[in-house]
Amino acid sequence: MIGPVAQILESWNYLVVIALMMGGLFIVISQNNLVKKLVGLAIFQTSVFIFYISVGKMAGGTAPILTDGPETLYSNPLPHVLILTAIVVGVATTALGLALVLRIHAAFGSIEDDEVLAMKAEAAEPRARRGGDMGDAV
Template identity: 50%
Template sequence: MLEVLANRYAYVLFALLLGIGLYMMVSSRNLVKKVIGLNLFQTALFLFFIASAYVAGGQAPIVEKGSEATYVSPLPHVIVLTAIVVGIALTAVALALLVRIYTEYGTLEEDVLQEVRHDE
């Protein structure tokens, strides 16, 4: 069991980041902490895609005549780069909305916001 964990440490780190991010999004009442949890969750998914695309002994997919090497698909890396850009945009929009919410209501606590919205 320890040998499997030692060889597949990226998957252990993926599970740890995924669990922490999910826990932060579900359990936290502060909206900023929820955004941080979302970022951890996204990072775990990026790590999973990159770790699952790893090919031992693989090389760049530049095919030479007569070569029978093992090649690595660049598609997961491209998807992760695109997802990173989307994640940054999502974080920026979320933080801009949180600034607006704080300006309007003076708090970022979810339960306080629900009480204030219920009173209006």
């Protein structure tokens, strides 16, 4: 017999995933700082990685290696492999995002979304002339 508490305990991995996912997405939406947005994005993506990996895990299962025992219980390796790929994609996304933030800082002198948006209104100047005020905002 599974009570509600036991049910929650049994699926705690999903609860962790949901908490991380919503937290990450909230940071992406609510944060004003462009770097913090990327942090939120990374958390959001990581929650999905955990989701895949925990789905593939069998309680008491081992690594999927062929043995003599006919009834070895093993975890499904495919989700793990998929997530390796997804991690690579995530790293590339974060790296490109951070590189863009660097360029935004060099061009605008700020990495706060609202300040940068306020500056949009003025005429765009070439990047080189504004290189001097780097370091103010960080």
